[in-house]
Amino acid sequence: MEDGRQQVVGLLFPSDFFGRPFEEQSPFSFEAATDVEICVFERQAFQSLLERFPEVEHELLVQVLTELDAAREWMVLLGCQSAREKVASFLLMLLRRSTLIGCEKAGKPDAPIVTFPVSRRDVALYLGTTPETVSRQVQWMSRNNIIKIIDGQTFEITNPQKLALTAAREEWLDQLSA
């Protein structure tokens, strides 16, 4: 926003497309969180490519529809989840994403490990909260044996089931830990 506040509206993983076809420029900015390899198309050329090959445009449409669904799911999270639920949901999303891509699965399939691809600050910006709150929630999950902190960026999900429940509602877990 103009006043400096920020909101992350998406996370891109290898093979994802980004940009804004059919507009002069994207209303959002893009930031690399890691080293990246980008395949760039010149706008005009890309658009005429889409025109010439409807199958390609079709694929793009399908992907954009998926992204729209994801964005709306995220709106649900931003709009009605507590900080704890947000962090839990985020971990679950990372888990889903990374096993999908198959980056982590190679090691050990039964002790799922996820890594924050970006700084706490960016995670917080994505979740609509603050770095401090993210930190507190992560620590809480660690204390409650839901995750194990490997190195501050990396987490072993020791109890995926509990994590899933945390993402949905926290009340009963509060009692458990009391």
Next chain:
Amino acid sequence: MEDGRQQVVGLLFPSDFFGRPFEEQSPFSFEAATDVEICVFERQAFQSLLERFPEVEHELLVQVLTELDAAREWMVLLGCQSAREKVASFLLMLLRRSTLIGCEKAGKPDAPIVTFPVSRRDVALYLGTTPETVSRQVQWMSRNNIIKIIDGQTFEITNPQKLALTAAREEWLDQLSA
């Protein structure tokens, strides 16, 4: 959500398309807020229509891209705006939308009037807040001569500029009214 909490992820206006092509069903539900006239396509038929007429699919793509931008804008609102800013932004969005469609403009172009198309509750659900809070913010804007409440559902925007500022940051207005 499964536990009963709700989040409205979009508002549809006349001529808008909805549904989820290329999937069995939409992950979201749709609710009519007013009497509506709907044009329904049978899924299979619609999909083959898209296949046969790439120009139509192109139009759909353009619209979906626009919706994606809108959804992300809304994520910014949900993630980092205060309740007051949210309500102000919502009024502005309604204003933009309705003048675009030209429903209200007919009357008097210089005293813009907007109408909540849905109940306070639904507005709150859209903004990620509660009906009480929406009410309080609307009343506050009325007291501060930003809007004039016509009939609880309808508002005259007496000071669009102040409204725009309220949507962005409230601090300076607080001082003004103190």
Next chain:
DNA sequence: CGAGTCTTTGAAATGGCTCAACTAAGGTGG
């Protein structure tokens, strides 16, 4: 080894939610 950045932790302040009461507006049936 020091400078800078990121994360964690604590304590205090606060915005918005919850709960509850009150008012207004329909809608219904006697």
Next chain:
DNA sequence: CCACCTTAGTTGAGCCATTTCAAAGACTCG
């Protein structure tokens, strides 16, 4: 046509989750 009931909106007060502010570790990199 008027009591009655129901639903929607407003208003107030107290409370609590999260933010804010501040400061102390941990890590990284010249």
